[in-house]
Amino acid sequence: MLCKSILDIDPLVRFAGVCDHTGEIKHGGHAKGIQNLLSADETKRSNLQALARWGLRNTLAPKIGYGKYSMTEYEKIKRITMPLKGEHLLLVTTEIRADHVKIIRAVLDLI
DSSP, X not given: OHHHHHXXXXXXXXXXXXXXXXXXXXXXXXOTTOOOSSOHHHHHHHHHHHHHHHHHHGGGHXXXXXXXXXXXXXXXXXXXXXXXXXXXXXXEEEOTTSOXXXXXXXXXXXX
């Protein structure tokens, strides 16, 4: 339900999914007509890297607070990650021209 609501925020949202601590996507998927740019193995590796980065960010949390989201712009997509409860990570990808600030605000309102 969360992932479907995120896909409905903006037609430039390509993907919304939740991965667990193993990097496996447990919920969500691509918007209609969108093909994944990465293979299944590359997706899992990318998810594990994102999880590791959140772990590193959280080492400073006692001093600066926990992160709410991270956004990276690549040449072909933008990727937004948000930590969820239970060692899960919300992953959202958009087209480059998407208004990521609007999308991030809408997702934060949903969660």
